[in-house]
Amino acid sequence: MSASRPASEKPSKYARLLFLVLAVAALASLAGCGGGEPEKPADRYKVRGVVSQLPVPERSNRELFVHHEEVPGFKNIDGEVVGMDSMTMGFPLADTELPDGLAVGDKIEMEFEVRWSGGDPLAITALEKLPAETRLSFEADEEEGGGDDD
16 A cells, blocks of 8 residues: 555646746746847947936935937937937936046037836946036027927
C-alpha cells in the first residue's frame, strides 16, 4: 500500500514544476519583448533658449523651464514633421546635471529627446550655458496672429 502513495504524489510535483516553468517563461517573454513591438528610438533635437525657472529642489521630478526657439524639424507621435513653435515649457532633466551657477535669464543650448512610449516623453540629455551676448530668435512669439501657411 505504501507503494501507491508516492505514485499519486509524482503528478502533482510535476504539475507544480511545469506551472512554475511556464509562469517564469511567460513573465520573461513579457519583460523582454515589451508587448510585442520593439521600442522606437528617441528623436533628438538641439534648441537654444532662456531659462525661465530652475528645478524645484523639493520635487522628485526635476524639471527645467525654458523659453526655447522654434524647433522646425519636430515630429509628432505619428512621425510626421510638424515643427514646434517657440514657447516656454518644462523639460525633465533625465540624468543631466545643470551647469554651475545656472540662473533664471541665462541663455542655454540644450539637446532633448522625445520618446512617445513610456513615462515622460521629453527629457533634456545635454545642456550648456551660452554667452550672455548670444542672440536668440523668438520670431513666432513676436508675430501677432501669425498663423500656419499650410
